[in-house]
Amino acid sequence: MTGVKELLQEKDHIFLDFDGPVCDVFAELPSLKVADRLKRLVxxxxxxxxxxxxxPFDVLEYAVSCGPNAAHVVERQLSRLEGEAVSMISPASGAQETIREWxxxxFTVTIVSNNSVDAIRSFLTLHDLAEQVRRISARSSSDPEQLKPNPTLIEAAMRALGASPGQCVMIGDSAADVLAxxxxxxxxxxxxxxxxxRRSLASVNPDALVGALADLRLAG
Ligand SMILES: [Mg+2]
Known part of the structure; x- marks a missing residue:
């Protein structure tokens, strides 16, 4: 989309979703398998x-409705399984180059994700991205209020950076990213x-829509 690079250039802080833009979390350990393992707990x-x-997030949401103990147990197990899942996969095509370039x-790059902080941290470390990513604002509890489409994780990232909303841009592959x-x-x-x-994301009216993370590279 015309103007997306200009939009980026006006900003100081990039908030990047994890599952999708950075990697396909459940590419090797399928989400159905993870969901089924969580279902056994509830x-x-x-x-x-x-x-x-x-x-798996449907199961987490259900566990939350069952009470704090169920929610905690399911969230911890989901976190472990996410860690296992990301240990089996590689970064999405062009993700490392794009993050390093930014x-x-x-730019400061902050991962803003509903996935577990621990799983994200270990993935970034394993793939030499820990230094390029300033912060991780991601799931650290079973509190559903924390998760996108709520703005909590984005607001926490802004607070930590001392940034105002106008200095920031959120890049993600789901409606929840746009809404948050x-x-x-x-x-x-x-x-x-x-x-x-493209059709489903266009319907939530993001400020810009791109077909690849590489479309957001400013060099070249
Ligand atoms: Mg995503």
């Missing part, structure tokens, strides 16, 4: 839609790698 009387879901150009950014008063760039994603 089963066997699951609501049909939770029992059928392949999304850092070299003077909007709720925090931050510009959003949606990353849509398929026509279907």
């Amino acid at each position: 089963g066997p009387d699951l609501p049909a839609e939770v029992a059928a879901s392949a999304d 850092a070299a150009q003077g 950014a909007r709720a925090a008063g931050v510009a959003s760039v949606a990353l849509a790698v398929t026509p279907a994603k």
